[in-house]
Amino acid sequence: DSGVTQTPKHLITATGQRVTLRCSPRSGDLSVYWYQQSLDQGLQFLIQYYNGEERAKGNILERFSAQQFPDLHSELNLSSLELGDSALYFCASSVVASGSETQYFGPGTRLLVL
Amino acid sequence: DAKTTQPPSMDCAEGRAANLPCNHSTISGNEYVYWYRQIHSQGPQYIIHGLKNNETNEMASLIITEDRKSSTLILPHATLRDTAVYYCIVCGATNKLIFGTGTLLAVQP
Numbered sequence: 001d002s003g004v005t006q007t008p009k010h011l012i013t014a015t016g017q018r019v020t021l022r023c024s025p026r027s028g029d030l031s032v033y034w035y036q037q038s039l040d041q042g043l044q045f046l047i048q049y050y051n052g053e054e055r056a057k058g059n060i061l062e063r064f065s066a067q068q069f070p071d072l073h074s075e076l077n078l079s080s081l082e083l084g085d086s087a088l089y090f091c092a093s094s095v096v097a098s099g100s101e102t103q104y105f106g107p108g109t110r111l112l113v114l
Numbered sequence: 115d116a117k118t119t120q121p122p123s124m125d126c127a128e129g130r131a132a133n134l135p136c137n138h139s140t141i142s143g144n145e146y147v148y149w150y151r152q153i154h155s156q157g158p159q160y161i162i163h164g165l166k167n168n169e170t171n172e173m174a175s176l177i178i179t180e181d182r183k184s185s186t187l188i189l190p191h192a193t194l195r196d197t198a199v200y201y202c203i204v205c206g207a208t209n210k211l212i213f214g215t216g217t218l219l220a221v222q223p
Contacts, residue, residue: 002157002159002160004157031209033210033211035211035213037155042213042214042215043152043158043201043211043213044213045210045211045212048209048210056208056209056210058210088155090157090158092157092158092211094209100146100163100165101209102148102160102163103160103209103211104160105150105157105158105159105160106157107156107157108155108156108157110155
């Protein structure tokens with residue numbers, strides 16, 4: 001158990017809908033990262049937040065957005081869903097020690113768009 | 115961040131050491147080598163990381179060559195539960211992990 005929690009575990013929805021995925025980082029971790037894992041693209045970095053501020057962006061679609069709240073939990077919002085958005089979505093939180101940063105991943109949310 | 119090259123798959127007998135190689139010839143001085151694994155569709159699990167010295171923890175050992183262009187992850191006594199995809203990732207200041215296709219390690223009974 002990494003200490004990172006994600007809800008829900010599974011989500012089934014229809015095209016055109018909007019969903020929100022939630023991530024609670026490990027206690028004390030200020031950074032949250034979101035990743036998407038689809039069958040054809042592998043694990044891809046989407047976005048990073050640090051203490052409430054967006055820090056880095058990866059291959060995140062404009063239909064997707066995220067935020068990190070004062071209690072440090074984060075939400076990933078996916079809108080106008082398409083079949084191709086079906087994937088596993090992971091969040092990770094990180095700790096910095098001895099000059100390096102290690103990310104710990106949650107169990108993921110499996111999204112199925114029908 | 116530097117790119118890594120790993121064999122697509124490897125087999126290992128249960129109880130034997132599993133040695134997983136990784137090439138990262140374009141690694142730069144401030145980049146760390148990280149290893150993660152993913153069992154089935156679970157979240158990636160952190161294993162170990164290092165900069166230039168060899169590292170060991172309760173899960174594995176990491177051997178980094180002197181020129182830092184390659185490394186080897188060693189699982190000393192592989193078990194069936196170690197069957198997973200192992201990712202070698204080079205990561206620097208950006209802190210975003212760029213996952214390749216990894217090595218599928220199959221531990222055989």
